[in-house]
Amino acid sequence: MTQYHTLRVLLGDQLNAAHSWFRQKDDGVLYLIAELHPEATYVTHHVQKLCAFFLAMEGFANALEKAGHAVSYLTLDETKRDTQPQSHEEVILSVAAQHQITHIELQQPDEYRVQQHYQEMMARASGLTFSLVDSEHFLLPFDDIPRYFKPKTSVRMENFYRKMRQRFNILMAGEKEPEGGKWNYDSANRNKLKAQDLAAIPEPLCFQHDAAHVLARLERHGIQSIGKADSQLLWPVTRQDALRLLDYFCEHLLPNFGRFQDAMTSKTPHSWSLYHSRLSFALNCKLIGPKQVIKASIKAYQDNDDIDIAQIEGFVRQILGWREYVRGMYWVNMPDYQEQNALNAQRDLPSYFWTGDTKMHCLSSAIGQSLDYAYAHHIQRLMVTGNFCMLTEVQPEQVDEWYLGIYVDALEWVEMPNTRGMSQFADDGWIASKPYAASGSYIQKMSDYCGSCHYKVKEKTGELACPLNSLYWNFMVKHRERLGKNPRIGMIYGNWDKQSDAQKRAVLNRASWCLEHLNEL
Template identity: 60%
Template sequence: TERIRLILGDQLNPSHSWYRSVDPGTLYLIAELKQETGYVKHHIQKICAFFCAMAGFANALKTAGHQVLHLTLDDTHAYESLPPLINDILTFTGAGGFEFQRPDEYRLKQQLETMQLPDGVSRTIWDSEHFLLPFDELNHYFKAGTAHRMETFYRKMRRRYELLMNGDEPEGGQWNYDANNREKLSQQEIEALPEPLCFANDVTDIKARLDKHKVEYFGSYHSALLWPVTRQQGLQLLDYFCQQLLPKFGRFQDAMTCQSETKWSLYHCRLSFAMNAKLLHPKQVIDAAITAYRQADGAITFAQVEGFVRQILGWREYVRGIYWLNMPQYAEKNALNGHRTLPKYFWDGETQMRCMRESLGQSLEYAYGHHIQRLMVIGNFALITGMDPDLVDAWYLGVYIDAIEWVEMPNTRGMSQFADGGLLASKPYAASGNYINKMSDYCANCHYQVKQKTGSKACPFNALYWHFMNEHRDRIARNPRIGMVYRNWDKMSDENRTAILSQAGTYLADLDSL
């Protein structure tokens, strides 16, 4: 063996230039590791999905004629971390070169770039060939410690990659059609919701190995894993999205319903795991959606496809830039001094707040919540109750199928907790029960009363929202977009304001009981 090439669990990109030719001197290493199961407590489906996708990828490489060493926890359990394992393999095989693709997580990048290798072994770092924006050009678009706005970045990306453009002008005349995308689901629309396309990947062996090696996990276990774990399954899901879901993607992007036990992902694509594990390339997904739009002959409106492209070409690439230009300091940021611990319902979903029960319950059942559940229900609750961003980050990194730090942390610590003080978003995404009521049918089915701010049945989001806004007034009121909110607060009588703050105090004193 001349060289060892390490493939991490989120680097399962079958189109990488590594695989263009078969070289008997190259040994590809894919390893299940305690280090990767243990850096936070994970949802069982997340571990199963990565391990299952890694095994499938190893088999596909073998079938294509490559030399592959696929190690399971049975082989690697004695290694607490990756460097000693790599060193032992390098020594054992006598390989003179160690190669890897630049990890997307700061922790792993540091580890692989700085680890000691046996004498005489060279280290070569490759690009992962996944993102649209090259890693070395991120600093042309982002500056450390500086506030950025997604919309500005997104326009540059549309121009640079000539996507949905008419020459130099945006197709349709407008850059962003978000204003058309804020509909609530009517009863008729709820009935018309399609069911998610689910796979049935057998993960019983993986679960047995996790138990044998005492790996800690949480969330519901399904022996038939429903997530796509091969490129082929990813493509099937992409096709399903383009045909069945794209026509209403944007319209109901922010909607939520508790009448969706079997239809839990609404019109969302659920491709985040396939993309984040690099089974699918983001450009491939964008191109498929644009093609479906063009072929639909008017049956899909422009706002739907623009909204979808914006998520991937805009948001996904944007959060990556914020992450890399600000790490490792970003992981320490706590601009609003959050310090509370997560209530127990984050782990079991047992709460009387219907919106939280549905959003947490679904996250625990499927390792999935869609954007508005993550941002405006769970994240909003953590924000207005002043949770410790380290704990919030760890929970998000553990629970979601698609959670990898480069995308999880800017979304959680930045967008949803405002702990970065506004590097990523212009204002905190704090909202009272009114917003949740506008976008869902949760409130109609809740123990609490969404219209009430005080009293034993008052919706906790109301008093907690005002408590948060009042507590952080100095910082938040500087934002001209929020001035109006404080005018409303100031218009209330002293008595009212005191009663609301006292109600919030009662809730904050015992969050577990909500």
């Protein structure tokens, strides 16, 4: 048996071929990649998410072996002992003992709970030495996070984003001036898809990876999942896939990305994909890096006159701005972040979040798409399902669990700040400067959902009134003391105050009925 001096552990979201670990071969290093029962079950995951991670892990292990590295890849079959699932710590220590390895190297995990597991393992294990290195993926090094973020403190993404643009000289016309003269072109990123726009939406680039063996393994081990299963997985699970998807985005989707990035439709076969890159899974498991994505997209912008500054800036803002920002907010506020429930939301998640069976077309479309593809774009997550959960006061823990389970790209570091902060305002404004509450008029403005809905988007009261309308005003009235002085939304209360007492009562009564009959909507 080969004698190894070091065990290097790779998590399912640490599949970074560019990491310095792999720059040279060392016959004394063994890499460990393991499918773990606890990771597959700590929430109920979408079946496509489980397949995507396991296929990506398997493919990465094979690629390392082909490159000459020694790899121990353990499936669910191997990470059980005496019919009992093993924890991550048990698997690591077992492999180390099997190969008589006394030094273990770990990469900085992206999730707080995994970091806690690592710290407990390092404190308990005797006769072993450990080292922890950076994952070398994000633009902002882990140790730099405290320079930009303070615990329990509001940090605005826009300010952080500008600092990142300057620090890394991205889309800059000089040291301090942004290219194009403006930092942010969000006002140009809110177009609705009109009838003539639908036919021009490109077909999404999808992959066909055989997941039958993974599906069989999940069934054999009784791993519960949600969503639509398909033996041919459409998601990118190799670095080559990710690069193809990036090239496809730059050539076919980026020219209209910013323009329609907030739009929603149900009237095209490509409603689920539109102009979005769908690189988030590949990024979050590190098959591809943010620097490479930004560099390639900017080069496409520079080479293609059809791509204007509003399109590229909108995309760069998502990668360089928002993605790096939520990571910083997550780490500086954990573990306190997972306890935040500023609005004291206590209701249960409606049953149709697991089926899509609701008469509200916006919800049925967004949820149905999520169940079919393990994917929805940011406005569907924020302004459809997220907005509804906030207005109906669903417990943040249940909202977290649903988002974390259903989306292929969902890991806690990116999911929790987006859900509990941006979507649910449960952090009382650490991330969002206002709650993103909206009535049916927003859905009508940004989508074609309302035209074929059971409910009437223009009505606030009555059996056919769009539930979002009364729920919106119920939410705003209930939290008036908290929100009334907010400069971004305080003026809205003037519209409410102009209504007669009878009109107000009718709206609030409709909201009460909706809340009492939440599972019937």
